[in-house]
Amino acid sequence: MTTEQVQQxxxxxxxxxxxxxxxxxxxLFTDDATYREQPYxxxxxxxxxxxxxxxxxxxxQSDVSFRTGRVxxxxxxxxxxxxVTLxxxxxEATLAGEFFLEFNEGGLVRHLREYWHFAPGHIEPPTGWGQ
Structure with missing residues (x-):
């Protein structure tokens, strides 16, 4: 997968x-995908x-705003x-997280693992985030 394909x-x-x-x-997922939201x-x-x-x-959820860092x-x-703020x-709440994605040849996700943290309120990312 290219960076551009993942960004799309x-x-x-x-x-x-x-x-x-x-x-x-x-x-966005394959028919046999796994989506692991929690590691345990x-x-x-x-x-x-x-x-x-x-x-x-x-x-x-409402007023969702999702942004990503460098792929x-x-x-x-x-x-x-x-x-994410939402x-x-x-x-108001803020979620900060990370995806690990495995794609198939067609650009669909076969396996997703995510790790995220929750904070009350609307919080902007720290300086340098996503670089």
Whole structure:
């Protein structure tokens, strides 16, 4: 995967999250994908699992703003930091995280692992973030 291909996938992911579109999110993954949101829990499996997860977690979200840092690629793998501000049940919140992505030949994600941190309120990234 090229940096540009990964960035396009991230742009599509951003659109899906900011519009809370579970169909668009699920379409970014392979039929047999794994989406591991928490390292100690079972991953969500396949497009159906991604769709169910996204439907549940975005139901209370609004005013989502998603941005990413510099993409790092190695073959079919990519890693990238992300920063999100949103409202959850009306309360401002900030999420800072990182994706590790494995793509198939068609540009869909086969495996996603994410690590993220939550803070109440709207927080801007620190200087130099995402470089």
């Amino acid at each position: 996938w991230l742009d599509d992911y951003r659109t899906a999250w900011e519009t809370r579109d579970a169909d668009a999110a699920a379409a 829990e079972e991953p969500y499996r396949g497009r159906e699992g991604v769709h169910a997860y996204w439907t549940r977690v975005t139901a209370t 790092v690629t190695a073959g079919s793998n990519a890693a990238v930091e992300w920063w 409202r959850n049940d009306g309360a």
